[in-house]
Amino acid sequence: MMNFVSRLLNRSAPSISEARPADAPAIAAIHSASFQRGWGEDEIQQLLLERDVVTHRITAGGKLIGFILSRVAAGEAEILSVAISPGWRGRGLSRQLLDLHLRRLAGIGTRSVFLEVGAQNAPACRLYRRAGFQEVGRRHGYYEDGATALVLRRDLG
Ligand SMILES: CC(C)(COP(=O)(O)OP(=O)(O)OC[C@H]1O[C@@H](n2cnc3c(N)ncnc32)[C@H](O)[C@@H]1OP(=O)(O)O)[C@@H](O)C(=O)NCCC(=O)NCCS
Numbered sequence: 713m714m715n716f717v718s719r720l721l722n723r724s725a726p727s728i729s730e731a732r733p734a735d736a737p738a739i740a741a742i743h744s745a746s747f748q749r750g751w752g753e754d755e756i757q758q759l760l761l762e763r764d765v766v767t768h769r770i771t772a773g774g775k776l777i778g779f780i781l782s783r784v785a786a787g788e789a790e791i792l793s794v795a796i797s798p799g800w801r802g803r804g805l806s807r808q809l810l811d812l813h814l815r816r817l818a819g820i821g822t823r824s825v826f827l828e829v830g831a832q833n834a835p836a837c838r839l840y841r842r843a844g845f846q847e848v849g850r851r852h853g854y855y856e857d858g859a860t861a862l863v864l865r866r867d868l869g
Contacts, residue, residue, distance in 0.1 A: 739756050826848075
């Protein structure tokens with residue numbers, strides 16, 4: 713009975729692993745539910761095939777419920793996108809995903825990580841600030857709706 717219960721719990725407990733090209737449709741679905749301009753499956757599959765792109769996914773019960781994707785070059789990385797499926801937000805999952813992703817980036821020799829985030833995007837700003845990112849620039853009117861983008865940076869290691 714205990715085995716059955718622990719198997720059941722393990723099956724639904726979120727876990728993080730590297731994403732694969734076959735994850736493109738699930739990542740595209742979360743991306744389009746999360747951003748005004750969603751990336752298509754082809755675009756995402758292409759990114760997942762690139763050697764300098766590092767991507768992690770979070771799954772629960774065999775279903776992909778979030779992802780993070782960075783491009784790495786010359787010891788620097790840019791986080792291109794991170795999103796959690798709407799029904800799974802607010803549970804600290806993006807924090808776990810970002811922590812593991814940053815450890816992996818550090819492990820392959822990345823020294824600094826950059827990203828752009830909407831200044832009004834409260835959950836994302838909190839996520840990054842808590843993870844030690846600091847503002848290094850501001851781009852006024854950067855987004856289509858005129859919103860400001862913050863440029864954030866964190867040094868690793
Ligand atoms: C940003 C995003 C990835 C956060 O994922 P999440 O798993 O829900 O976040 P967490 O539960 O780890 O919470 C992260 C922080 O945001 C806070 N937060 C969560 N929901 C919030 C809300 N609606 N308003 C304000 N803060 C919020 C949490 O309290 C936490 O901060 P804390 O550690 O100081 O308490 C998720 O909201 C998302 O997918 N948004 C759409 C895509 C997006 O905007 N991506 C970022 C682009 S740069």
